[in-house]
Amino acid sequence: MPSQVKRLLLLFAVAAVALILLRHFLVPKSFGRYGHYRADAVGAIAASELRYSGHLVCAECHDDIAGTKKASKHAPVSCETCHGPGYSHSQDPTENKVSVPSGRERCGYCHNYDASRPTGFPQIDPAAHGADEPCASCHNPHQPELKVETPSCEACHTEIARTLSQGHHRGLNCTTCHGSGTTHQVDPKNIKPEMPASRDFCAQCHAEDATGPKNASGIEIAPRVESVTRVEKAPRVDMAVHGQDYLCWQCHFPHLPEARR
Amino acid sequence: MEELLRQLAEALKHVTGFIYPNEIELHWGILIVLYPFITGLVAGAFILASLERVFNVKEIQPTYRLSLLTALAFLLVAPLPLLAHLGHPERAFEIFLTPHLESAMAMFGFVYAWYLMVVLLLEIWFDYRRDIVLWSESPRAWRRILYSVLTLGVRSTSDKALAFDQKAGKFITIVGIPSAFLLHGYVGFIFGSVKANPWWSSVLMPVVFLFSAIVSGIALVLLIYMVSSWLRKTPIYMPCLDRLGQFLFYAIILDVSLELLDFVHRLYEAEESIDILGQMIQSRLFVSLVVVQVMIGTVLPLVSLAMLRALKPREVVRKAVYFVMGSIVLVSIFFMRWNVVLGGQLFSKSLRGLTVYKIGIAGREGVIAAAGLTILPFLILLVLVRILPPWIKTEPTEEAQKKD
Amino acid sequence: MTEKPIKPRSAISGRTPEKGSSLTPGHDPLSERLNFAGTRRDFLKSLLKLAPVVGLSALGVGLGQIVAANQEKQYDPTKHWYGMGIDVHRCIGCGRCVEACKEENNVPRYPYFFRTWVERYVETKDGEVRVDSPNGSINAFPPSGVPEQRILKTFYVPKICNHCAEPPCVQVCPVGATFLSRDGVVLVDESYCIGCRYCIQACPYGARYLHPKKRVADKCTFCYHRITKGLRPACVEVCPTSARIFGEARRANTPLWEFVRTHDIQVLKPHLRTSPKVYYCDLDSEVR
Numbered sequence: 012m013p014s015q016v017k018r019l020l021l022l023f024a025v026a027a028v029a030l031i032l033l034r035h036f037l038v039p040k041s042f043g044r045y046g047h048y049r050a051d052a053v054g055a056i057a058a059s060e061l062r063y064s065g066h067l068v069c070a071e072c073h074d075d076i077a078g079t080k081k082a083s084k085h086a087p088v089s090c091e092t093c094h095g096p097g098y099s100h101s102q103d104p105t106e107n108k109v110s111v112p113s114g115r116e117r118c119g120y121c122h123n124y125d126a127s128r129p130t131g132f133p134q135i136d137p138a139a140h141g142a143d144e145p146c147a148s149c150h151n152p153h154q155p156e157l158k159v160e161t162p163s164c165e166a167c168h169t170e171i172a173r174t175l176s177q178g179h180h181r182g183l184n185c186t187t188c189h190g191s192g193t194t195h196q197v198d199p200k201n202i203k204p205e206m207p208a209s210r211d212f213c214a215q216c217h218a219e220d221a222t223g224p225k226n227a228s229g230i231e232i233a234p235r236v237e238s239v240t241r242v243e244k245a246p247r248v249d250m251a252v253h254g255q256d257y258l259c260w261q262c263h264f265p266h267l268p269e270a271r272r
Numbered sequence: 273m274e275e276l277l278r279q280l281a282e283a284l285k286h287v288t289g290f291i292y293p294n295e296i297e298l299h300w301g302i303l304i305v306l307y308p309f310i311t312g313l314v315a316g317a318f319i320l321a322s323l324e325r326v327f328n329v330k331e332i333q334p335t336y337r338l339s340l341l342t343a344l345a346f347l348l349v350a351p352l353p354l355l356a357h358l359g360h361p362e363r364a365f366e367i368f369l370t371p372h373l374e375s376a377m378a379m380f381g382f383v384y385a386w387y388l389m390v391v392l393l394l395e396i397w398f399d400y401r402r403d404i405v406l407w408s409e410s411p412r413a414w415r416r417i418l419y420s421v422l423t424l425g426v427r428s429t430s431d432k433a434l435a436f437d438q439k440a441g442k443f444i445t446i447v448g449i450p451s452a453f454l455l456h457g458y459v460g461f462i463f464g465s466v467k468a469n470p471w472w473s474s475v476l477m478p479v480v481f482l483f484s485a486i487v488s489g490i491a492l493v494l495l496i497y498m499v500s501s502w503l504r505k506t507p508i509y510m511p512c513l514d515r516l517g518q519f520l521f522y523a524i525i526l527d528v529s530l531e532l533l534d535f536v537h538r539l540y541e542a543e544e545s546i547d548i549l550g551q552m553i554q555s556r557l558f559v560s561l562v563v564v565q566v567m568i569g570t571v572l573p574l575v576s577l578a579m580l581r582a583l584k585p586r587e588v589v590r591k592a593v594y595f596v597m598g599s600i601v602l603v604s605i606f607f608m609r610w611n612v613v614l615g616g617q618l619f620s621k622s623l624r625g626l627t628v629y630k631i632g633i634a635g636r637e638g639v640i641a642a643a644g645l646t647i648l649p650f651l652i653l654l655v656l657v658r659i660l661p662p663w664i665k666t667e668p669t670e671e672a673q674k675k676d
Numbered sequence: 677m678t679e680k681p682i683k684p685r686s687a688i689s690g691r692t693p694e695k696g697s698s699l700t701p702g703h704d705p706l707s708e709r710l711n712f713a714g715t716r717r718d719f720l721k722s723l724l725k726l727a728p729v730v731g732l733s734a735l736g737v738g739l740g741q742i743v744a745a746n747q748e749k750q751y752d753p754t755k756h757w758y759g760m761g762i763d764v765h766r767c768i769g770c771g772r773c774v775e776a777c778k779e780e781n782n783v784p785r786y787p788y789f790f791r792t793w794v795e796r797y798v799e800t801k802d803g804e805v806r807v808d809s810p811n812g813s814i815n816a817f818p819p820s821g822v823p824e825q826r827i828l829k830t831f832y833v834p835k836i837c838n839h840c841a842e843p844p845c846v847q848v849c850p851v852g853a854t855f856l857s858r859d860g861v862v863l864v865d866e867s868y869c870i871g872c873r874y875c876i877q878a879c880p881y882g883a884r885y886l887h888p889k890k891r892v893a894d895k896c897t898f899c900y901h902r903i904t905k906g907l908r909p910a911c912v913e914v915c916p917t918s919a920r921i922f923g924e925a926r927r928a929n930t931p932l933w934e935f936v937r938t939h940d941i942q943v944l945k946p947h948l949r950t951s952p953k954v955y956y957c958d959l960d961s962e963v964r
């Protein structure tokens with residue numbers, strides 16, 4: 012073997028041994044146990060500090076508040092959603108306190124009106140609602156619903172009310188098409204309001220010989236604002252011909268019937 | 273961190289459309305543009321050298337050793353921008369200890385070590401060995417020590433030993449060509465294999481990177497040959513220069529063809545990302561891509577070099593064209609890397625918005641650091657040509673001949 | 677406020693895992709019981725019986741460790757495969773999840789680093805789609821500026837690391853600092869990460885960022901330190917409308933399983949085949 016090759020092989024052997032030694036000393040011991048990573052890292056990550064307790068911990072001491080909240084509209088809202096992280100408070104309640112939101116800002120994160128919020132979510136216009144008073148001055152945060160004789164649909168369905176207000180159906184009561192809604196208000200997510208089911212419903216006002224909507228007992232339903240919405244002013248169509256195979260609301264948006272693309 | 277926050281706040285003002293919130297920070301900046309540029313120069317210079325050795329292109333023989341030393345100088349600097357960029361450079365050795373073989377970046381350790389030690393250093397050693405042995409008999413003490421070390425203890429200059437040197441060198445060069453392809457191709461693969469990024473994800477990426485590397489390597493050697501001849505006040509061997517110019521011309525044509533192919537393919541398929549990418553080219557990348565890389569950096573050199581071949585003007589004109597176009601080509605290839613690396617981060621992966629790159633002056637990722645890293649290889653090269661002069665051919669002394 | 681016994685302080689997480697074990701639940705056995713309503717009270721009662729033992733706390737023998745000795749349940753990662761469901765209909769864009777995540781996980785408060793965020797989509801009748809996420813929506817959203825008559829539809833989409841079953845970020849890590857744990861959570865080993873940022877580039881969802889102080893990659897961990905103790909991730913905990921459903925992606929008769937079973941499910945960027953484990957229902961086609 013030429014001397015060059017002998018010398019070079021020697022050098023490479025030295026380098027290889029050095030690398031093996033380095034590997035032995037420098038690669039962390041737990042590396043590769045479960046995969047190409049340091050197995051001890053998992054435990055280290057799992058040992059991070061807790062900041063939030065979870066809703067059940069609060070209820071252990073504050074069970075009266077928890078009980079009130081559970082029967083209210085804020086039942087699905089965790090305590091820490093409004094009060095912030097509570098773990099250190101649960102460990103030493105006298106030393107560490109949670110924050111107690113005051114004013115209007117924090118409630119606004121959820122309840123200020125935004126068109127993107129899903130229909131039925133209670134929203135208010137912060138400029139018009141509550142005159143700059145702290146929300147808690149009228150609404151108990153743990154039982155926010157106010158006792159009202161007949162709660163209006165608008166309190167939760169702000170967006171629909173706003174849409175409705177732009178068109179000719181604004182003179183109608185929600186109840187005209189959707190029934191009384193009393194059961195719906197008890198459990199809004201699970202009990203849906205009545206919905207018209209056929210073309211005949213709209214035909215009550217819009218058929219050529221229509222005389223106006225009637226309730227289940229056959230009694231005429233008066234519009235809310237007669238100056239705007241009266242059956243005499245409703246556009247009439249030949250129901251046998253107009254959009255024959257479709258339900259009316261497959262083309263016309265009932266909350267804004269004039270809407271054009 | 274203050275500087276970072278300030279830059280991000282500034283960048284946030286210039287976002288158009290929508291970007292994912294985390295995308296405001298551009299993670300791979302000028303240092304990551306520099307790295308493929310430098311390794312591209314290494315690969316290109318080496319491939320040029322191998323043209324002489326393996327394909328016996330005699331005219332460029334004066335640049336052979338110079339190409340090797342250039343490649344070495346740049347290869348030594350290549351890891352530095354990467355190290356400077358890492359969040360934890362002190363842990364960089366982990367790439368050697370626990371490389372994750374599924375990751376193209378993990379290849380870096382192997383490919384770099386292989387190329388540096390097995391290819392470049394060995395090739396230089398075999399080519400210079402005879403001269404090193406002779407220089408180690410110099411009367412000056414420091415030279416004696418330095419060159420004795422460099423001989424690695426192998427002092428034979430017999431015909432057999434020299435013949436082996438030639439054979440070994442040729443063999444290494446042949447091995448070196450695919451190694452050079454790998455050294456720079458894997459960088460292209462690092463980008464090309466990222467399916468999350470439609471600007472990068474492409475089969476052609478490693479190929480385009482490699483061919484643009486060859487272009488830049490040829491341009492660099494051409495420039496260094498001209499500058500070193502001028503500094504040493506020796507005449508330039510024009511057939512060599514013309515040949516280099518010719519190779520540069522062909523390499524640019526190859527490179528442009530590949531990039532045009534990618535471009536046409538993208539336009540034709542017109543898949544989802546094309547709208548935001550088109551917007552990006554017309555706004556954020558207009559100067560760096562359309563003006564610098566394409567118009568000035570590709571069209572102009574192509575036309576000039578073509579005219580040289582057609583009109584065959586006199587030597588002075590050719591030298592001027594080679595010098596100017598070689599410099600322009602180098603800048604153009606730098607901007608090609610810029611457009612790839614930064615282009616991939618200037619648009620949002622939501623395909624709905626564009627952001628900006630704010631580069632600082634000072635700091636690890638600043639302009640000064642990048643400029644320094646660009647100049648450093650030339651300084652190293654200056655040292656290398658002193659230690660291993662590519663121009664001096666020594667004759668064996670009487671004593672050395674008697675030894676063997 | 678009625679008198680209540682102040683709960684005794686317990687030795688809490690922070691017990692360093694034993695060498696060689698991948699996970700000793702740095703665990704607070706008390707916390708483990710937190711999921712079961714009622715047992716907490718029984719548990720407190722049983723603690724009173726241990727009153728003399730409580731005195732030992734003064735000797736530095738933690739209450740948690742005493743209890744642990746009685747009833748140690750080792751967390752077994754192979755028995756879990758975590759995922760998350762997102763009910764787009766329920767999200768109200770309040771941003772409490774973003775805030776809770778930053779609090780729980782010490783995420784820098786600047787608007788450049790997020791483990792989770794919420795996007796608002798506004799689609800207009802003439803085909804324009806506007807998306808925004810101001811400061812990740814940590815302070816909810818200002819008005820979109822689009823007049824309501826122009827809006828065709830508008831909704832919120834919470835975003836988070838998808839903890840893909842075939843994570844491209846794990847694939848590209850050069851040193852093995854990020855990995856898919858045995859229980860299906862993609863984690864980052866912050867003492868091993870070299871900060872090369874390749875994983876951040878490889879994530880198609882923008883879920884990762886570089887921690888500005890630690891200089892390593894960071895991202896949502898599904899609150900690994902909480903879920904291994906039987907708690908829920910912070911974002912799930914504070915969501916007021918239960919829009920996020922966390923749980924077992926592969927175990928029948930669990931909330932996530934039922935969610936996936938009873939809804940039409942979409943994942944983000946399915947064509948990239950990353951197999952995300954965050955399941956959206958009724959996701960609009962404009963969402964990226």
